[in-house]
Amino acid sequence: MKLSRLGYLIKSGFTGIFSHGLMSFATVTITMACLIIMGSFGLLVVNINELIADLEEENEVVAFIDENLTEEEARAVEPLIEAVPNVSGADFVSRAEAMENFKEDYDEDLFDSLDASTFRDRYVIHLVDVSLTAQTKAEVEAVDGVADVNAHLEYAEAFITVRNVVSVVSLALIIILIVVSFFIMSNTIKLATFTRREEIAIMRMVGASNGFIRCPFVIEGLVLGLVGGLLAFGIEIGLYSLLLGKVMGGVASGLVMLLPISAVMWPLLICFVGIGVLVGVFGGSSAIRNYLKV
Numbered sequence: 552m553k554l555s556r557l558g559y560l561i562k563s564g565f566t567g568i569f570s571h572g573l574m575s576f577a578t579v580t581i582t583m584a585c586l587i588i589m590g591s592f593g594l595l596v597v598n599i600n601e602l603i604a605d606l607e608e609e610n611e612v613v614a615f616i617d618e619n620l621t622e623e624e625a626r627a628v629e630p631l632i633e634a635v636p637n638v639s640g641a642d643f644v645s646r647a648e649a650m651e652n653f654k655e656d657y658d659e660d661l662f663d664s665l666d667a668s669t670f671r672d673r674y675v676i677h678l679v680d681v682s683l684t685a686q687t688k689a690e691v692e693a694v695d696g697v698a699d700v701n702a703h704l705e706y707a708e709a710f711i712t713v714r715n716v717v718s719v720v721s722l723a724l725i726i727i728l729i730v731v732s733f734f735i736m737s738n739t740i741k742l743a744t745f746t747r748r749e750e751i752a753i754m755r756m757v758g759a760s761n762g763f764i765r766c767p768f769v770i771e772g773l774v775l776g777l778v779g780g781l782l783a784f785g786i787e788i789g790l791y792s793l794l795l796g797k798v799m800g801g802v803a804s805g806l807v808m809l810l811p812i813s814a815v816m817w818p819l820l821i822c823f824v825g826i827g828v829l830v831g832v833f834g835g836s837s838a839i840r841n842y843l844k845v
Contacts, residue, residue, distance in 0.1 A: 649673060684702050
């Protein structure tokens with residue numbers, strides 16, 4: 552294709568945007584609205600999953616060592632525990648450290664006469680997959696030198712249930728939102744094209760090829776989708792920053808932690824621009840398909 556013809560097609564695409572300003576505005580607005588709704592829900596899902604992951608990391612398993620073993624013998628058990636599948640690490644807590652931790656949690660004056668021998672050496676074990684807590688508990692109990700294992704299985708099951716429900720609901724709703732967004736945005740572009748059906752008919756009568764007729768609409772859809780994606784990204788980041796400031800500065804800051812903007816900014820930008828451009832190109836190309844049929 553000659554540069555002069557390419558320049559004409561690009562110019563025609565941009566001219567179509569401004570010559571049908573109302574429909575172009577409606578297309579960009581619909582694009583923004585759909586992307587903001589989808590992006591808001593996506594950020595909610597990402598933060599919920601991150602919160603659940605943090606809670607899973609805090610769900611620790613405690614292995615108590617046989618009280619007849621010395622501290623040196625108890626420390627020698629660490630490699631055996633860390634060799635258990637699904638164990639990511641184990642922190643040794645001596646009897647003296649366990650006693651100090653106990654006194655910090657309760658009134659120290661009531662336990663001045665408490666002796667370290669009352670406690671047992673132990674390991675705080677961190678798991679790779681919380682869903683395998685019961686299996687890991689049984690395997691750690693089988694390690695030579697381990698007397699007992701304390702694992703909050705009910706918490707692990709609760710985390711698994713919440714995670715599975717959030718994952719399934721999130722996937723279903725995101726798919727629905729994507730389908731609805733594509734349908735609304737592409738049909739808005741088709742509505743804009745309907746107002747230009749006479750222009751398309753004239754171009755066909757003078758012998759213009761289908762590709763030549765379609766190209767300006769594709770360019771127009773691409774630009775509108777890109778503008779809608781960028782505007783939606785700016786609004787979404789602004790709303791998220793406002794929410795982040797409210798949460799971090801409010802009473803919920805100690806209970807709920809949101810991901811920083813730096814962690815969500817680039818994925819969100821790529822997602823918004825990508826979806827906006829794809830929908831715009833798809834809408835612009837498919838919008839005039841019926842008008843190009845012989």
